[in-house]
Amino acid sequence: MLKKLPKLLVILLASLLVLNLLQAYFTELIYDEAYYWHYAQDMAWGYFDHPPMVAFLIKISSFFFSGELGVRFMSCILSIGSIVILWLLIDNPKKREHILPFFTFAFSLTLLNAYGFFTLPDTPLVFFTCVFLLVYKHFIKDPNYYKAILLGVIIAALMYSKYHAFLVVFFIILSNLKLAINKYAWIAVGIALLCYTPHFLWLYEHDFVSIKYHLYERPNGAYHFEKYTVGFFINLVAILGFTFPWVYKALYKTKATDLFTKALLYLTYGFIIFFFISSFNRRIQTQWVIIISIPLFILAYNYMLTNKNALKWIYRTAIINTIVLVILRIGLIYKPLFPVYYETHGNKLWVNNLHSQIGDTPVVFENSYRTTPMYAFYTGSNTFSLNNIYYRQNQYTIDKTEATVQNKKVLYVSKYYKKGDIKYKRIDGTFLYGNFIENFESYRKLKCSIKEDIETLNHTTEYTLQVYNPYDKVVPLKKLKFSVVYLDKYKKVKDLISITPTAFKENILTLSAKDTTNFKIKLPKSKMEKPSYFKISISENGLISGLNGSNIKVN
Incomplete structure (x- = not known):
């Protein structure tokens, strides 16, 4: 299959690979990449914010190179693979007559371009979404055990990349509900769950910390129409650059004439609708909608091949995108060319x-x-x-x-x-x-919880505070100070009040290693009129109070 790639496309891809490798080598890390590099220093089946695929790619890259390229090498490889798969997903034989427009259009997509050398969780997400669509396209034509197993492995790879990859699978299933009675589809689901079991176990062992954070602990802000909803629509433009009017026109003009086209439409509209609704609750980050770049590219390029006017204008605007992106990419290394300060500078x-x-x-x-x-x-x-x-x-x-x-x-x-x-x-x-x-000492892993269920704050009731010490050594209580932290409905800290817990047993001077100690506490009144959440926090050795307890919602 790959041997049939046109010679011009191979030359263009090879040139892009060299460009991305040079960019990866000479561009300083951005902060998120450094954070994911930190992941890779201790390989595991999961991490606090994300599944482990991004760390896995960095670890592989480090086997081949050091420095920045040792973080980004695999991203350079996957980005070329994504473009190859996009080519394979186009069935129209006329594509061979328009190789340069194809390549220019693919290169012009802003985030697909950036993830050609940056290493972020969206990098494998984009690649495995392309692979998933390719396998699914062949699966719906002729399902069998081999394709079912392959589809299951790819679904797991998607989920190992980023949690919201679930939406990719969900909208594809929604586009073809007959999959619910397809035995091969169920085999694919079973294989995916089997492959994802190590991450499920990791979540269980870590008290589902990632899920709790993303769903319950993450701070938010008051709804802002311009920042949230208008910002979401700006993101839909930003991911396409100057090509956006004609690409969205292609989306509008495309009809679901077959299951695969229907899947692309459901995937695109599904993401747009889902994050549009989400924009009324939080600010939508641009990379969250990057997935729609893939079905939009396929739909728009197919439309270009049957519409000369669309071909002309998408190609022209893609060239403008390309010029801007090349200048910006140079600016990532050479600061004077970049319009604003960016994380790769200094x-x-x-x-x-x-x-x-x-x-x-x-x-x-x-x-x-x-x-x-x-x-x-x-x-x-x-x-x-x-x-x-x-x-x-x-x-x-x-x-x-x-x-x-x-x-x-x-x-x-x-x-x-x-x-x-x-x-x-x-x-x-x-x-x-x-x-x-001179002698730094912290106990940030101490965990606090309230034994009783609390729905309404009662300042006279005595509650049971349970403090778990996960360390291998005892922790002297004289080094600790306890506080109640009150938060507003957006989980922002508004008040902190010191408390003095009373131990259930007399003469308790330490927290025993690997053990839970029970205390009695009362919740003091807050200067807030109506706190929405509270948590118990611990300060050790005079440091600012830590994140020792979960947010507890109250009326």
Whole structure:
């Protein structure tokens, strides 16, 4: 099948691969890539924010190269694979007469272009969506055991890439409800579940921390029409650039004449409708809708092959997109060409600035899962993100990184410091300060829960506070301070009140290792008129209170 690729397309793809490899090598990491690189330093079947596929790709890349290319190599490979599969998904024989428009159109899609060298969870999501559509296309023509097994493996790969890959499978099934009585489809589902079992087990072992965070713990804000809903429609334009009027016209003109075309339409409209509704609740990030680039490309290119006017205008606007994207890509490396400051600018500068002052002293960054791995990537030093109630949980909440800085001299960096032992300049011109702590000690993994169900706040009732110590050592209570944190309906911290728990047993001076200790507490009145949530938090050794308890909803 691949041997039949036109020579011109092979040359263009080879040229693009070289371009992406060079871009990957010379472009500094963005913060999210550094965070996923941190994932890959401790391979597992799951991570706090995402399934493990992105870490797996980085780990493979690191076998071949070091540095930035050691993070991005597999993304360069997968991006070329995605374009090859898009070519295979086009049946019209006229495609061989319009290879340059095909390639230019594919290259011009903004996020598909960016994920040609950046390594993010959407990178494998795009690739495996393309593979899924190709396998599904052959499956509906002639289902059999081989295709069912292959389809199941690909579905699992999709889900290992990103959780909302579930929507891809859901909308495809919705487009063909007869799959519900197709034995091969059920075999595919069974294979997918079997392959995904290790991640299910990981979720279970980690108390479904990822699901809880995404569904219940994630902070939000008040609805803002321009930022949320208008922003969503801007995203629908941004993913296509200047080609958007003709691409969406192609979508509108396309009719579901067969099951595969119907699947593409359901996938596109399904994502648009789902995230349009979601936009009334939260801001939709551009990459969340990247999946529709794939069915839109297939539908639009097929439309181009039967409509000369569409071919002319999509090709012309794709060229404009391409010129803009090439300039921006150069600007990722050469800052003066980029219109605004971007994350690829100046990371080595600030890292070297700080590292030159402190050497290999471990650094604890307060509330920053972004700068923490960036510093570790470019220096090789031990780092840790100490998260408190004014931030959010992340991979540093659940992994073993905390242990690497315990009882050591560290530099503690906080945005709240106005002065310190060390200061360094960020690329935006502002300064951050750090202070040395001779014997750093934190207990961020202590877990707090209320035994009773609480629906309405009662300030006179005594409740049972359960504190679990997961460490291998006892924790002295004299080092801990407990607080009740009150939050508004958007899960923003509004009030923090110290409390003094009373132990059920007398003379309790420590939290036993690997054990739960019960205390009695009363919930103090908040200065908030009507708190929507509260949680129990612990401060150790004078640090700002941590994220030790889950948000508890109250009336």
